[in-house]
Amino acid sequence: xxxxxxxxxxxASEAPRSDFGRILAQRERRFAAALLAPAFLALLATTTFPxxxxxxTSAFRMDLAMPFTNGFVGxxxxxxxxxxxxxxxxxxxxxxxxxxxxxxxVIIGLAxxxxxxxxxxxxxxxxxxxxxxxxxxxxxxGMIWRTFMLAPEFGIVDFLAIxxxxxxxxxxxxxxxxxxxxxxxxxxxxxxxxxxxLLASLASLPxxxxxxxxxxRASAWQRFRRITLPLLRPAIVxxxxxxxxxxxxxxxxxxxxxxxxxxxxxxxLNLYAYRKSFTELSIGxxxxxxxxxxxxxxxxxxxxxxxRRAK
Amino acid sequence: MSGQGQVSFRNIVKMHGEFAALKGxxxxxxxxxxxxxxxxxxxxxxxxxxxxxxxxxxxxGRVLIDDKxxxxxxxRDRDIAMVFQSxxxxxxxxxxxxxxxxxxxxRLPKAEIASAVHEAARKVKIxxxxxxxxxxxxxxxxxxxxxxxxxxxxARLFLLDEPLSNLDAKLRLETRAELKKLQRSLxxxxxxxTHDQEEAMTLADRMAVFMSGEIQQIGTPAExxxxxxxxxxxGFIGNPPMNLVPARYVDGDVIIAGHRLKTTxxxxxxxxxxxxxxxxxxxxxxxxxxxxxxxxxxLGDTAVxxxxxxxxxxxxxxxxxxxxxxxxxxxxxxxxxxxxLFDPTTRMRL
Ligand SMILES: Nc1ncnc2c1ncn2[C@@H]1O[C@H](COP(=O)(O)OP(=O)(O)O)[C@@H](O)[C@H]1O
Ligand SMILES: [Mg+2]
Numbered sequence: 290x291x292x293x294x295x296x297x298x299x300x301a302s303e304a305p306r307s308d309f310g311r312i313l314a315q316r317e318r319r320f321a322a323a324l325l326a327p328a329f330l331a332l333l334a335t336t337t338f339p340x341x342x343x344x345x346t347s348a349f350r351m352d353l354a355m356p357f358t359n360g361f362v363g364x365x366x367x368x369x370x371x372x373x374x375x376x377x378x379x380x381x382x383x384x385x386x387x388x389x390x391x392x393x394x395v396i397i398g399l400a401x402x403x404x405x406x407x408x409x410x411x412x413x414x415x416x417x418x419x420x421x422x423x424x425x426x427x428x429x430x431g432m433i434w435r436t437f438m439l440a441p442e443f444g445i446v447d448f449l450a451i452x453x454x455x456x457x458x459x460x461x462x463x464x465x466x467x468x469x470x471x472x473x474x475x476x477x478x479x480x481x482x483x484x485x486x487l488l489a490s491l492a493s494l495p496x497x498x499x500x501x502x503x504x505x506r507a508s509a510w511q512r513f514r515r516i517t518l519p520l521l522r523p524a525i526v527x528x529x530x531x532x533x534x535x536x537x538x539x540x541x542x543x544x545x546x547x548x549x550x551x552x553x554x555x556x557x558l559n560l561y562a563y564r565k566s567f568t569e570l571s572i573g574x575x576x577x578x579x580x581x582x583x584x585x586x587x588x589x590x591x592x593x594x595x596x597r598r599a600k
Numbered sequence: 601m602s603g604q605g606q607v608s609f610r611n612i613v614k615m616h617g618e619f620a621a622l623k624g625x626x627x628x629x630x631x632x633x634x635x636x637x638x639x640x641x642x643x644x645x646x647x648x649x650x651x652x653x654x655x656x657x658x659x660x661g662r663v664l665i666d667d668k669x670x671x672x673x674x675x676r677d678r679d680i681a682m683v684f685q686s687x688x689x690x691x692x693x694x695x696x697x698x699x700x701x702x703x704x705x706x707r708l709p710k711a712e713i714a715s716a717v718h719e720a721a722r723k724v725k726i727x728x729x730x731x732x733x734x735x736x737x738x739x740x741x742x743x744x745x746x747x748x749x750x751x752x753x754x755a756r757l758f759l760l761d762e763p764l765s766n767l768d769a770k771l772r773l774e775t776r777a778e779l780k781k782l783q784r785s786l787x788x789x790x791x792x793x794t795h796d797q798e799e800a801m802t803l804a805d806r807m808a809v810f811m812s813g814e815i816q817q818i819g820t821p822a823e824x825x826x827x828x829x830x831x832x833x834x835g836f837i838g839n840p841p842m843n844l845v846p847a848r849y850v851d852g853d854v855i856i857a858g859h860r861l862k863t864t865x866x867x868x869x870x871x872x873x874x875x876x877x878x879x880x881x882x883x884x885x886x887x888x889x890x891x892x893x894x895x896x897x898x899l900g901d902t903a904v905x906x907x908x909x910x911x912x913x914x915x916x917x918x919x920x921x922x923x924x925x926x927x928x929x930x931x932x933x934x935x936x937x938x939x940x941l942f943d944p945t946t947r948m949r950l
Contacts, residue, residue: 495686495688495691497684497686497688498688498689498690498691500655500675500684500688501682501684501688501689501690501749502690502701503654503655503674503675503676504653504655504675504676504680504681504682505701505702505705505749505753506676506677506702506705506706507676507701507705508676508705511705515701516690516692519692520691520692
């Protein structure tokens with residue numbers, strides 16, 4: 290009997306409180322919505338609307354060089370695109386560029402972080418110097434490399450190549466070397482980012498588990514493979530995702546260094562879309578290319594996020 | 601087991617810059633022994649254990665295991681297992697993977713590993729938790745996991761750095777008893793670091809008492825309890841620890857607050873001493889040392905009295921039913937064989 294009374298009393302006193310909580314939560318939600326609205330509208334205006342407009346444009350033939358042919362064409366741009374060899378080449382260049390720059394950034398960044406974490410002195414200085422390329426504008430980086438680093442005979446890289454007995458190379462004129470160069474430039478600029486993220490993550494790992502692993506007779510390599518790498522995995526995956534998104538849509542550095550050349554050797558999909566739209570003035574087809582890039586980006590990020598969740 | 605687990609420390613010194621964490625430490629551990637390193641916090645116990653494990657190198661001196669000089673041998677090659685105070689479990693591995701790790705490093709066949717992991721987990725009663733990650737375990741369960749990881753490999757030496765200090769009081773007592781049984785059944789040499797004298801007293805076959813980077817006494821718990829080497833050890837061991845009272849020694853007697861007490865010493869002469877007697881060695885008697893009862897701590901089966909003897913504070917343990925009231929004046933004495941004499945300047949036993 291007594292218990293029944295207590296229970297019902299408990300429920301009775303609980304009900305108004307949860308009601309009150311609901312009202313409070315509702316008010317809070319409304320306030321949050323009010324705060325969010327301006328930013329949300331700005332976002333709509335600057336990203337969603339242009340995006341929809343891009344998709345809309347891609348359904349038209351809009352050729353500024355031949356305006357008399359303009360008009361609605363539906364999916365024709367996409368049909369053309371699928372049999373456009375230059376599109377497939379640029380997609381391949383994009384994938385090679387993205388894959389190699391991201392892999393290099395992670396590998397070099399991780400190697401540097403592993404080296405620096407054991408440095409007793411000068412770690413702070415190293416971090417400051419390492420971060421410099423990241424704060425430069427990619428266009429500036431492109432200019433620096435084209436003039437100071439890769440210029441024939443006087444550029445540092447060419448100078449070193451000559452002294453190493455390789456002879457002067459046409460770094461930006463040879464299709465393969467040009468590709469290598471733009472990959473090197475992107476890697477040079479963005480490896481410090483991976484380095485900083487991985488260094489911070491590495492510094493947060495507890496030291497005692499490494500001592501335990503030593504006593505458990507794990508070699509340095511086993512400690513790296515079985516402990517460091519799994520514990521860094523979230524950070525590495527995060528770096529890969531962020532850098533992949535950026536590499537897929539890279540533009541300024543390549544544009545200033547090779548402009549996609551020689552020929553189409555370094556023409557990533559993004560650059561092809563730009564050239565089509567603003568050099569050849571086929572706005573409609575350029576828009577279709579940009580949409581294709583968007584789809585590729587979404588697919589790849591989807592795969593990466595799925596990988597992140599796995600295990 | 602690849603060795604006996606016999607350890608000897610020869611004049612081990614460890615400097616941190618100018619600061620000497622260890623000032624020349626010597627001890628021998630016999631195979632199969634449960635050896636405790638006891639001492640207050642900061643006295644150099646962990647440093648000693650880490651040097652034995654090979655995690656730190658000594659500044660000077662030699663470490664021998666099974667008569668082989670291992671001073672410059674890497675921790676990997678010493679065949680030593682250790683339970684860290686922080687447990688140091690691999691956070692990304694399950695309990696089973698944690699326990700299996702040392703065996704995988706030793707390249708044992710998979711089937712053998714699985715059965716050894718179950719065996720070790722069963723011994724410390726965590727075989728139902730094998731699929732959990734360390735983050736999903738309670739402190740006591742983490743401690744057991746660390747223990748299982750250490751015993752699974754059957755190393756020749758088993759080191760424990762304050763393994764019970766992160767457990768609550770009840771669990772600490774339970775685990776303490778289990779630990780002792782486990783060590784006995786494994787027959788392995790164990791080195792056990794603790795700042796808790798009760799732990800060392802109950803667990804150890806022998807113990808080394810550390811005071812500020814030096815070992816002040818080595819012996820069985822009973823020996824150290826019965827004949828502490830110095831004032832510092834006397835004041836550290838026992839609960840509550842020994843009463844230490846400055847007094848005057850005159851021809852075989854000591855004079856405390858004007859009262860003469862017989863000792864077992866017969867040397868003639870007069871000098872200043874520090875007199876030690878355990879709280880449990882005091883008796884109430886007629887015509888003894890007069891003392892006022894300041895405070896009574898009742899522990900149920902016994903009581904500890906804080907006594908005031910003419911300004912000197914003395915603690916006394918009473919276990920029979922006749923406990924005086926606070927504020928009462930009583931008269932106490934102790935037997936000659938229960939009196940310890942120390943030199944007030946060298947602080948050593950006389
Ligand atoms: N890396 C270090 N640098 C300077 N002093 C240290 C270092 N490690 C330990 N010490 C000092 O050495 C002394 C002994 O430490 P430790 O062996 O950890 O004591 P404990 O007996 O509590 O385990 C302490 O005073 C500690 O401050
Ligand atoms: Mg310690």
